[in-house]
Amino acid sequence: MRPITGRDELELFSRLPYVLNEELADDLAAGRRRPQWMWVALRGNRLLARAAWWCRTGDDTPFFLDVFDIDDNDPAPDRVDIGVRLLRTAMAGVVPAGARPPEYGRCVPPGWRDDGVARRVVEDRMAALERTGARLFVERLRLEWRPGTPIPEPSGRLRFRPVRDTEEILLLMAQVLDGTLDAHSKDDLTRMSAREAAVRHYEDELAHYRSPRDWWRIATLPDGEPVGFVTPARNDYNPVIGYLAVVPAHRGNGYIDDILAEGSRILAAQGVPRIRAATDLGNVPMANAFQRAGYVNFERSINMTWE
Known part of the structure; x- marks a missing residue:
């Protein structure tokens, strides 16, 4: 369990799929991520779990834990344990002693509770986080407007x-x-x-x-x-x-x-x-x-x- 060495290990870090993978290179270049904030759990060359923190442009401290993944194809019964060990090891290296860890956020499918596979993936991650002391704070809706969707004309009231x-x-x-x-x-x-x-x-x-x-x-x-x-x-x-x-x-x-x-x-x-x-x-x-x-x-x- 260790941080990545730099951009040369982005391919390794990105072996587990997630919507944010396509943003990692730009975030590293802009300083919103640092190699020392991007941790992996490896067995040989196999990526078992990963975690990464993000910060706002211009900041020097991690603001948000927005990547935490466990290999969903790993049949081992201890895969959640591996996630817990990685989180504890990484947080010890990233979060200053005595400081409150940054908030965690994870994008999930809108109907994740109704999909057995998606539900297991989400609940495995939540279970690992809970074992490090985290608790559910809020579930949020992520929304999108696309061109071609009508926008109402001004009503004149305001x-x-x-x-x-x-x-x-x-x-x-x-x-x-x-x-x-x-x-x-x-x-x-x-x-x-x-x-x-x-x-x-x-x-x-x-x-x-x-x-x-x-x-x-x-x-x-x-x-x-x-x-x-x-x-x-x-x-x-x-x-x-x-x-x-x-x-x-x-x-x-x-x-x-x-x-x-x-x-x-x-x-x-x-x-x-x-x-x-x-x-x-x-x-x-x-x-x-x-x-x-x-x-x-x-x-x-x-x-x-x-x-």
Whole structure:
């Protein structure tokens, strides 16, 4: 059990299939991954398990454990044990002593519970992670809009304008945390104020977008009162609806559909090949809004955390 030596061992690391394999080379080149964060469990030349952490562009510490695989074709009854041993060994080498390990996230098929093979694969990984102390945090829907899917014309109920400055978006981000259904936001609010949670979200995600901030929109009533906002953007991989919310006083009026449509129009006008988005499985109002807008649930993600 060891980290890979570098790009020369990417072929070895990629022997186990996963949707992120095609991104590994670019991530290494951009510094979002480091060879010392990419671990393998080998028996001779056979890859039995692997784990890898990712960081945001410009950072020097791992932010997310997003690759953890066990050889699904290995009939050995100890394959989960091998995954546990790899995780423990790799975390000892990657995570500073006493620090909380970065969150784990895994993309899974949308109907994984109804497919016996997919369910075994997902549950094997979850079992291994649980034995290292991780627990299920949230299951999320991964959504996608494709060109050709109709986008509703503006209803005329709202006006849209660019965000004036960082302070304006932070004030709105803090405001919409009241009554949030997002698991990460609710967890943040157990440990910090709404303002602190907004700043953390901004610095961890929105500040890293590669697209112009003037794509972002504040939605207002005709008199100028803000009712919500949307941040259409490009991250390191895809065009995305990064953040979409309605302020508490204006929820329940269907404004979410108008705001999502505006964000989708801005990205579609750039000629993008797709628009990605995500929301918690339990955030039913948001999930329903994406469905009405023609976004398809192409994957789910399993997110697990350590105390």
